[in-house]
Amino acid sequence: MNRKRAIQSLLAFAAIGVSSVSVYEWTSSGHTVKLTDLPQKKQLLAELAETIIPRTDTPGAKDAHVEEFIIKMIRESDQKSQHNFLAGLSSLEKYTADKYEHSFIECTPQQKIAVLKHFEDKATYSIAILNKINNKFLGTAFFNKLKDLTVEGYCTSQLGATQGMAYNYIPVKFEACLPLQQNQKAWATK
Amino acid sequence: MIKLGAAETKATYDAIVVGSGISGGWAAMELCKKGLKVLLLERGRNVEHVKDYNTALLNPWDFDLRGNTTVQYKAENPIQSQGTDAGNAHFFVNDKEHPYVQQKPFHWFRGYQVGGRSLTWGRQCYRLSDLDFEANLKEGVAVDWPIRYKDIDPWYSYVERFIGVSGKKENLSQLPDGEYIEPFGLNCIETHLDESIRKNSHDRLLTIARVANLTRGWDGRGPCMARNLCSRGCPFGGYFSSNSATIPAAMATGNLTLRPYSVVSEILFDDQKQKAKGVRIIDTITKEHFEYYAKIVFVNASTIATAGILLNSKSHRFPNGFGNDSGELGHNLMDHHSAAGAQGAHEGFKDSYYKGRRPCGFLIPRFRNLQPNSGLDFTRGYNIQGHGERSEWMDTRDAGGFGADYKKSITHPGHWTVWMAGWGECLPYHDNMISLNDTQKDSWGLPLINIDFSFRENETKMMKDISQSSAEMLNAAGFTNVQTFNYGKPGGDTVHEMGTARMGHDSKTSVLNAHNQIHAAKNVFVTDGSCMTSSASQNPSLTYMALTARACDFAVEELKKGNI
The missing domain is CATH 1.20.5 (Single alpha-helices involved in coiled-coils or other helix-helix interfaces)
Structure with missing residues (x-):
């Protein structure tokens, strides 16, 4: 022992x-993290995504392999957003290391939340119009991109759509007005 | 039968139809059913109903990038990518392969394949009324329509009975009722808005959209499965397209020859007989040129392309383009605007939801300028289209925070919301136009098309009124956080291009007569959007189909009489 x-x-x-x-x-x-480094950041991205959409009574982001979607989509982003994301990821790694002397993956749940809260605050102006201007000229901020992709990746995954939400592959018929069921989940697709 | 390559070139048919989209499909079917041997030419590939709907049954997670297109696709397709996703991008052209010149910003969405844009259309089916057909004459705008509602009314019915339109009769003079099958239902927020609108005004109401989606089986097609994935092509035949309905019906007669990969470079004029003798095509694969001959030619290549073909068809008789004695060919381009509107949220009805994905929204029929001298600062009008729904993850994900509570909020139904925008009439301006580029050519050696289009003061003022009236109706119905918008979209975005070969009484001021015949070459018919003398505000495809069926009937009668 x-x-x-x-x-x-x-x-x-x-x-x-x-x-x-x-x-x-x-x-x-x-x-800074390079685009080609992204596959090595898979575990980090999985932990970040899980902090945004954790496993509860339904599957979480990790269960749905959201990190793989994030990596694919960053490769398919415009350069500004790509740069922001990679720089943001580097900055998050450094911030975590400076503050807790270990990596994000090793953080306690409370520490993970604190780190993401810090980056959420950095990404968001309290005035909506400033966010729009910010997005247009500077590209989407790191946290916003991370959150957007996490949500999209989760909600369009099989686990997310069919267990996290309600998915109706072939509805057959449209029913315009129904009483809400107990714990009714939202439809995954429009 | 399907024809490819050099087989039977220089063949003669009774009729040639140029273009297999929503109006070309109708022309082919009607002429075939009347016993004519028809050659249907399509510049793109063949798309067979069901068999070629490759994405139709895929789940979101079956796509590599879910619904998203790749960065390379977006770079190569700066225009089409604004209206496409991974599920339907294969039904739109490649911008790089099919360039055009935007003299002013104009989004030209195209579908170069058998079926054209009938695969991806919005399926709205609204009749025009005499309010529309008489407007130019009454206001002294452009030229008068050479037809009135009574001329097209039976043909609207004829088309509606074939395609199958779900909708509700409302007994409005500005939006005549048609022949409908059971409508889709309004959800509870839409019913609430309708009740509020009817209570607060005598001349407004909200009704379910009239759409070519089948609420029950129809002529071997459908019913609609409420998947709302129409633009991928429907394996259930739940909506009308050339592919699902008119082309199979034409094929079944044994009279149709379909030739894909055939771009028409020009209509050939016979100087002796003073009429068209056929068309010249370029095989888009081999780039060989072939000629085909026929007694009559229907040009249904879509508004901009049709004008392009006619302008490119120069002869001793028509030095400025086929049938262009008036000089109006290519001019008077219109597109509806649909950029202005309002949206709001509602705190009520939290205990209600819906099941299934309705493939349409609601309609608030035109209520402006129904009478002359209404005191508004713009002429004509708009109808409002929109939908009510409960917020789902696409709408709620921007809320602050993350973690378990956030997850709960995005995975459960949120507020009810209504989004609505005005589909507005665009006046025919002579200098909104297309022309052929003098120097630049495409891969087939055909001149690129220049598009010079802008919305003007009347449209701008109308958009302002749309936003205001939309917001008023939402506020009156108790919506909160009501916000007006104007997306400021350029022409082309509503994909309702029309007007480039307008109908009229007089050959000096119009290209086509009351039967869609070219004034000076009576065996050439143009029945796509280019024939429109004014745009009205209704989605136009139903009118193109009705005019096509009417013109086919006339053409065959004229053939029998030996007049053409």
Whole structure:
């Protein structure tokens, strides 16, 4: 047992060592995540998405593999939004490392929420029109893009649509007015 | 039968139909049913009903990017991509392969395949009335329509009975009732808005959209399965298209030859007989040129392309384009505007929802300028189209926050909302026009089309009134957070181009007569949107179909009499 624990601490120490070096590199050379690095950020993206749409009595973002959709869609974004997203992701990694001395993946649920709250505040002006202007000239802010893609990825996934919401593949008939059922979920498609 | 390559070139038919979209399909079917041997030419690929609807049954998660198109697609298709998604993009042209010149911003949405845009149309079916047919004459605008409602009324019925239109009769003079099958239902917020509108004004009401979606089985098609995925093509035949209805009916007569991959470069004029003798086509695959001959030619290539073909058909008799004695060919381009409106939320009816996806919304028929001298600062009018629904994830995802509560809010039905916008008449302005580019050519050596179009003061003032009246109706019905909008969309966005070869009484001021015949070449008929003398505010496809059926009937009678 002791031996196992010792090895674990050693590994943990090594991991901290690596991430410390990384923190140093970020601050000194302005390191940003590159598009080609995205597949390696899969786990991070999965944790971020799960913080936005957690598993409750229905599947969460991780169950629906939302991170794979996010990666595909960032590849298919315009350059400004791509840049914002990658820079935002780097900035989130650095912020987390600076504040908690470990990665986002290792954060407690409370820490994860605090980190995302910080980035949500950064992304949102209280005045709606400023958000629009911001989007137009600067591209979509990191947090907003992350949240948009998480929601879209979840709600258009099989698990999200059929279990998180209500999905009617072939309704057969339109019924215009029905009493709401108990715990009625929203239709996944319009 | 389907014809490809060089087989039987220089063949002679009774009739040639150029274009297989909503009006060309009708021309082909009517002429075939009357016993004529018909060659139907289509510049794009063949699309067979059901078999070629590749995306029709896919779930959102079956698409690699869900509904989204790729960044490369968007870059290559700056226009089409604004109206397409992964499910229907294959029914729209590639902008890079099919360029045109925007002298002013104009979105030209096209579907180059058998069936054309009848695969992706909005399916709204509204009759014009004499308020529309008489407007130009009464106001001294452009030229008078050479027909009145009584001339087209039986043909509207004829078309409606064949295509199957669901809707409700409302007994309005400005929007005549047609022949309808059971309407789709209004949901409870729409019923509430309707009650409020009827209570607050004597001349307004809200009714379910009249659409070519089948609420019951019809002529071997349908019923509609309430999937609301029409623009992918419907494997249930739930809505009318050339592919699902007119082309199969034409094929069944044994009189139809369909030739896809055939772009018509010109209509050929016979100087001796002073009429058309046929068409020249370019095989879009091999780029070979062929000629086909016929007694009559129907041109149904869609408004802009039809004018382009006629302008490109130059002869000793018609140095400025086929049938262009008046100089009006290519001019008077119109498109409805549909950019202005209002939306709002409602706190009530939280205990109600709906099931299924209705493939249409509601209609508030025209209520402006029904009488002369109404005191408004614009002429003509608009109808309002919209829909009520409960907010779902696409609408609620922008709410702040994240986590379990946020997830609950986006996965459960939110407020009821109504969105509505005015589909407004556009006046025929002589200098809103298309022309052939002098220098630039496409891959087939055909001149690119220039489009020079803008909305003017009358449309702008009307849009302002649309937003105001929409907001008033929503406010009066107790909606909250009512917001007006004007998306400021350019011409073409409503995909109702029309007017480039207008009908009229006089060959000096119009291209076509009351039977859609070219004044100076009576065996050429134009029955797509280009024939429209004014735009009215109703979605126009039903009128194109009715005019086509009427012209086919006339053409065959004239053939029998030996007049053409």
